[in-house]
Amino acid sequence: MTHTHTFDLAVAADLSRTPIDVTAVLDHLIHTADTAAATSIGYPGAVDLDHTAVMTRLGHWLWNNIGDPSDTGGVAHTRVLEQAVIAWVADLLRMPVEDRWGYVTTGGTEGNLSALHAAYRRWPTARIYYSTAAHYSVPKIVDMLGAYKVVVAARPDGEMCYDDLAAQLRKRRRWPAIVVATAGTTLTEAVDDTRRIRAILTEYGMAGHLHVDAALSGIPLALDGQLHLDDAGGIGSIAISGHKFLGVPTPCGVVLIRDSIRTPARPQVAYTAATDTTITGSRCGLAAALLWHAIALHGREGHWWRAAEARSTAAYAVEQIRATGWAAWRWPHAFTVVLPTPPESIRRKWLLATDGTVSHLICMPGITRGQIDALAADLATAITTPIPRPRTPNVTTMP
Ligand SMILES: Cc1ncc(COP(=O)(O)O)c(C=O)c1O
CATH class of the missing domain: 3.90.1150.10 (Aspartate Aminotransferase, domain 1)
Structure with a gap:
């Protein structure tokens, strides 16, 4: 020293x-x-978890996954590992194989941004609802999208107040709703009940999207079978952090979005020979390798x-x-x-x-x-x- x-x-x-x-x-x-x-x-x-093997062995090269994880051309050094990570997390969450899309993000925040961006493009007149216990990234993202936000009360234990959600939705029934539920709120790790939220949306006959910010609890709850994205649950997207439960030593995460809600436009970029469907374009291939390694270890x-x-x-x-x-x-x-x-x-x-x-x-x-x-x-x-x-x-x- x-x-x-x-x-x-x-x-x-x-x-x-x-x-x-x-x-x-x-x-x-x-x-x-x-x-x-x-x-x-x-x-x-x-x-x-010990990530030393990946950090020391891969530390000398650039690992950049440019473009969409499903691209076949361009430069994407750990794309295959990224695809494996996405498949593992989506399978764990029982997301239908024919209606899934996702990628390795810079973290839960980018996952929320990517999912809410996709949902807002699909429902451009939607109001975006989230509770006072939601992560600070959510109001920031709603501002970035230029959308109307509706803040729903949360109980002192951190769970969303469904009566307040119902009251807020009832007042705005003419507009579609994008509702952000949290699975593991930042302060108390409360989990919003997505079945109840979906039931309220159905009761009011409201179109829209249910996103789950599961930065912390997504993987542990899915391992228990307590959180899934099968057809019955009506969840349209989910954001998970990689540096939380999987302990990856650099901020990263996974976002999964129902393919059917995404815009059909797939912008092609000639010089990268890639499809520009993600938020950042150049993406950290080392993070994909670290996530893959963390999952593979156990x-x-x-x-x-x-x-x-x-x-x-x-x-x-x-x-x-x-x-x-x-x-x-x-x-x-x-x-x-x-x-x-x-x-x-x-x-x-x-x-x-x-x-x-x-x-x-x-x-x-x-x-x-x-x-x-x-x-x-x-x-x-x-x-x-x-x-x-x-x-x-x-x-x-x-x-
Ligand atoms: C509920 C929730 N959402 C999102 C985030 C942001 O995740 P990240 O730090 O991976 O961007 C956090 C981080 O603490 C969080 O607790």
């Missing part, structure tokens, strides 16, 4: 200085990440066990935190444990994501019971009277 604890990264990284000690900068980044790992339990990246069964173990750690966390006198709760399917916001020192140390009076930790695969014990010990020292009460006690705490 060539740096000391006084190492100033901003100074060392300043590109106007010479000479630049590149090794010291890289050492510092690695040291910082290593040091932070033990207490990084607030954000949803799995830490149990297969369906192995990933199911990863999810089961992580949920068991989350249940343990609820028990241990409650044993200190601090409140905590989780949805039965969730890796996320919600608690009243602890003091600043604890939040900072454990990187607990916080929204006002509520914070969370996320027991992603790789988070250990030892880490939970250490957090619980910190919370125990922070207990003052009166003990904070759970904000949403009405949710089961055991898987």
Whole structure:
């Protein structure tokens, strides 16, 4: 290690200085990440998978998948792996083979953008509905599309308020509806009930599209058979992050869209010999390889066990935190444990994501019971009277 604890990264990284000690900068980044790992339990990246083989073996070349994953020409270095990833995720979600399309994205955000863009082109007069618990990318995307947004109330536990959705839809029955449901809301990991949403749309005879933002929970719920895109469910598209449950060490994801809702236009680009159907055109082939590798390492069964173990750690966390006198709760399917916001020192140390009076930790695969014990010990020292009460006690705490 060539740096000391006084190492100033901003100074060392300043590109106007010479000479630049590149090794010291890289050492510092690695040291910082290593040091932070033990207490990084607030954000949803799995830490149990080893991607070193792909990172070191493929690190010397450019991996660019230009154009559509189904193209046959052009430059697309890991297109075959991308196709395998798309097929695996679509099969897992039971998406009909004859009505599916998708690609490897830069993350859940691009997946939401691609899906909502496709749906809005199909229904250009639609109003786009999403709940107050939806991810911040959703209102941003609606603005980018220039569409009308309708914000639906969410309950304190994070699930969409269906009565409010019904009331909002009823007022706008003359326009098609694009509804964004979330499978794993950012703060509490609530899962909106797509069957209920579809039933409300059917009751009002409304045309439109149901998109699921499943950035965190898409794969774990699908492994359990709790989320699928078969014909009965009426879900038109889904966005999943690759750096969350699959722990890929670079932001990436998968989007799947019903082929039948997409515009038939398939713009051809002469100089790339590719079809321009994705948001970015040039796309990260390394991400496709990393996703493929992560899936191949464990297969369906192995990933199911990863999810089961992580949920068991989350249940343990609820028990241990409650044993200190601090409140905590989780949805039965969730890796996320919600608690009243602890003091600043604890939040900072454990990187607990916080929204006002509520914070969370996320027991992603790789988070250990030892880490939970250490957090619980910190919370125990922070207990003052009166003990904070759970904000949403009405949710089961055991898987
Ligand atoms: C519900 C939800 N949607 C979308 C996203 C964005 O995903 P990404 O970071 O992969 O763009 C997140 C990220 O936290 C999320 O929690």
